[in-house]
Amino acid sequence: MKDQIRNFIAEITFNDPDVIKDETKIFDEGIFDSMGLLGLINFLESEFNVVTEDTELQEENFGSVERIAAFVERKTVAA
Amino acid sequence: MNIDKKPFSRDILHLDKIDEVIENICTKLKEDVYKRFRRYGGVIGISGGIDSSVTLAIAAKAFGPEKLLGIMLPETDSSPESEFLARELANKFGVKNIVENISGALDGFGCYTRRDEAVKSVIPEYDPGVNKMKVVIPQEFVNKNMPPVHFVSVIFQDGSEKRARLPMKEYLQIVAASNFKQRSRANMLYYHAEALNYAVIGTPNKHEVQQGFFVKYGDGAADVMPIGNLYKTQVYQIAKYLGVPEAIIKRTPTTDTYTAEQTQEEFFYQMPFETMDLLWYGWENEYAPSEVAPVMKMTEDEVENIYKNFARKQKTTEYLRTPPLHDYYRG
Structure with missing residues (x-):
């Protein structure tokens, strides 16, 4: 799952997947803007059937590949 | 320094x-x-x-x-x-x-119709003839060290307001x-x-x-x-x-x-x-x-x-x- 997320982020930010580590802070890098975040929300829904609620739009859930994967896992288990 | x-x-x-x-x-x-x-x-x-x-x-x-x-x-x-x-x-x-x-x-450019079509797809009850709309970033999404996420806000005739987060396609439109x-x-x-x-x-x-x-x-x-x-x-x-x-x-x-x-x-x-x-x-x-x-x-x-x-x-x-x-x- 982490690789799927990493590859998606790499694709929409025109980066090499190798530079996006599990713990890389994707918002701090300045390459992940509003469009990237909206694209990621769409991706999680289409790929993992995970619908993001407004209240879940937190750095804790979206700040890195690691956090996004953990968020998807929590949502999947809860469902 | x-x-x-x-x-x-x-x-x-x-x-x-x-x-x-x-x-x-x-x-x-x-x-x-x-x-x-x-x-x-x-x-x-x-x-x-x-x-x-x-x-x-x-x-x-x-x-x-x-x-x-x-x-x-x-x-x-x-x-x-x-x-x-x-x-x-x-x-x-x-x-x-x-x-x-x-x-x-x-x-002629379809500015209003294209905009209103996108708003209606997120808030179907929006009637551009009588309701007002705007795009906002709610205060609770500010200063989170995250890029801003935009919402569309429709203000109805009775003064009530409905907000919905904009998906990428509708936001861009x-x-x-x-x-x-x-x-x-x-x-x-x-x-x-x-x-x-x-x-x-x-x-x-x-x-x-x-x-x-x-x-x-x-x-x-x-x-x-x-x-x-x-x-x-x-x-x-x-x-x-x-x-x-x-x-x-x-x-x-x-x-x-x-x-x-x-x-x-x-x-x-x-x-x-x-x-x-x-x-x-x-x-x-x-x-x-x-x-x-x-x-x-x-x-x-x-x-x-x-x-x-x-x-x-x-x-x-x-x-x-x-x-x-x-x-x-x-x-």
Whole structure:
């Protein structure tokens, strides 16, 4: 799952997947803007059937590949 | 640390020699428009807002009012107050002014129908004939060290409001459709500029330029931008000095883009201008959060987060400020 997320982020930010580590802070890098975040929300829904609620739009859930994967896992288990 | 750097303070942006500042802007403006571009004067789109008003006041001082044309460019969603104040301004400075209503052009482009289609797909009960709409960033999404997420807000006839987060497709469609407004205005300004052999005098201030709060080839289309390196509080200081009408100075800056009333702070900046000016200055001039925080009565973490947001905004809007790239062949 982490690789799927990493590859998606790499694709929409025109980066090499190798530079996006599990713990890389994707918002701090300045390459992940509003469009990237909206694209990621769409991706999680289409790929993992995970619908993001407004209240879940937190750095804790979206700040890195690691956090996004953990968020998807929590949502999947809860469902 | 630069030894010439002044200690950070709340009045660090105050223009102490305001007459010299204005004189220097006027001198450069004349050099650029007359000598560099060989244009006989300037046209300015005037909205009754503080930025276009100060730009007109400076240009009138530089060129003389007889070499300026102020153009009001209202459309269906514009506040009538904008045209009223713009006319008052132009008359005060003795500048010839005309009205060019762009609603017909916008209808032709499908500006309103394309925008409303996107809003209705998110809030189906939206009736553009009677309801008002705007795009907002809710306060709870501010300062999270995350890029902003936009919501559409519909205000119904009974005053109730419904908000919904905008998916990417709908967000982009609303923005793209609304941008017809600024681009149509730019077209009209260049029509008059070319017909008179004048330059288009742009009105964005420093924040709009640096944070990308403008439409590329819309309000970002101009030959010169005299206040493009001035902070908002400095724009207000010059407004008072040059005698811009009080009603314009006191007016809250709005987007005047969507059908519902909306301040620029609510739509884009997310903090008062006085605060933003100082924090941007601090960030741009590399003042440490530990020096800025006590002056601003904030925590160092808050200042740090805002610095990060500024850096992100400037980086992600570089595309808007970049002119067409053409150096692909170096034969």
